Amino acid sequence: DAKTTQPPSMDCAEGRAANLPCNHSTISGNEYVYWYRQIHSQGPQYIIHGLKNNETNEMASLIITEDRKSSTLILPHATLRDTAVYYCIVRVPVSYGQNFVFGPGTRLSVLP
Amino acid sequence: DADVTQTPRNRITKTGKRIMLECSQTKGHDRMYWYRQDPGLGLRLIYYSFDVKDINKGEISDGYSVSRQAQAKFSLSLESAIPNQTALYFCATSDGIGELFFGEGSRLTVL
Numbered sequence: 145d146a147k148t149t150q151p152p153s154m155d156c157a158e159g160r161a162a163n164l165p166c167n168h169s170t171i172s173g174n175e176y177v178y179w180y181r182q183i184h185s186q187g188p189q190y191i192i193h194g195l196k197n198n199e200t201n202e203m204a205s206l207i208i209t210e211d212r213k214s215s216t217l218i219l220p221h222a223t224l225r226d227t228a229v230y231y232c233i234v235r236v237p238v239s240y241g242q243n244f245v246f247g248p249g250t251r252l253s254v255l256p
Numbered sequence: 257d258a259d260v261t262q263t264p265r266n267r268i269t270k271t272g273k274r275i276m277l278e279c280s281q282t283k284g285h286d287r288m289y290w291y292r293q294d295p296g297l298g299l300r301l302i303y304y305s306f307d308v309k310d311i312n313k314g315e316i317s318d319g320y321s322v323s324r325q326a327q328a329k330f331s332l333s334l335e336s337a338i339p340n341q342t343a344l345y346f347c348a349t350s351d352g353i354g355e356l357f358f359g360e361g362s363r364l365t366v367l
Contacts, residue, residue, distance in 0.1 A: 178355070187260070187346050187358025188299070231298065243289070243314070244356055246298035 148232045153251040156226075162219040164250050166232030169213045174236050177208060178244070179217045181228040188231065188246070191217065222254045259283050260359035262347050268365045275334040277362045279347030285357070287350040288330035290314075290322060292343045293361075299346060305330055306352075337366040 149167040156162040168177065178193040192199055192206045194215075199206040205218040219226055231249040260281045269275055279288065286307045291299040301314030303322040311322060319341060323331045334341055347359040 180356070185293075185344055185361060185363075187348070187360055188356070189358070190355035193355070243301055243304060245301070246291070248296070248298045 148234060148247055150230070150232055150247065150250045152248065153253070155253050155255055156219075156222045158224060158254050158256050159221055162222040162226065162252055162254065164217040164219075164230050164232075164252065165214065166217070167214045168232070168234045171212050171234050172236075175234045176236070177206065177212075177215045178233045178235065179204070179206065180231045180233065180246075181226075182231070182249070183225075183228040191230075222252075224254050224256065226252065227254045228252060258360065260347055260349055260357050262345075262359035262362045264362060265360065266363045268367065269337055270367050271338055273337050273366075275337050275364065277332045277345055277347075277364070279330045279332070279359060281328050281330075281347075281349045281357075283349050283351075283357055284327075285349040285351050286327065287352050288324065289348040289350070289356070290320075290330065290332045291346045291348065292316060293346065294343050302332065302345075334364075334366075337364075339366045342366045 176193050176195050179191040180188040182188040191203050194206045208215045229249040229251050231246050263278045289304040290302040293299045300316050302320050304312050305324045308324050321333045342365050345362045348356040350356050
């Protein structure tokens, strides 16, 4: 699996957009970018994933650079409930060799 | 009811005891996983199974064993628990295409 690099922590004001970066410079052509988050000590929760096009769902938007070496998860209007650790993972879907490898992630604190 | 259920949610035991953590799922997924999380760290994969007859070691399988009793059930065992196995354990399932679905976690303390 390609390795990812994320800042250890970030702060964001409530109501503002939270932009969480992820570097994955060794990503291969068939690997997707996945984002999960973990609130306190609950089980991680899937947020979004994408290959090369930008993606949006009800939770967030995912912006992937044209060279695919980095991406940004955007929470458009952060709330206090978005305070969590956010994990960026790259892997091939439907893979029997790769698994989801969770690094330490980014601890996002949404401040009132 | 939760899609992925772990039991027990909390367990305190002593060094040398045998412990089993159980996981059951109603997602109908073939793939099941056991992860371990230590404070301030990400999740590390212990074992995974892609179907009932398939068991694979993850990155930290030493000291653990698993059993895939049925498609819906995947158990993690610590044959002789030691204090550095104190951690939060998560079971997860996947259909192999997209996301992982996690249970709520089992907090294990080994004294």
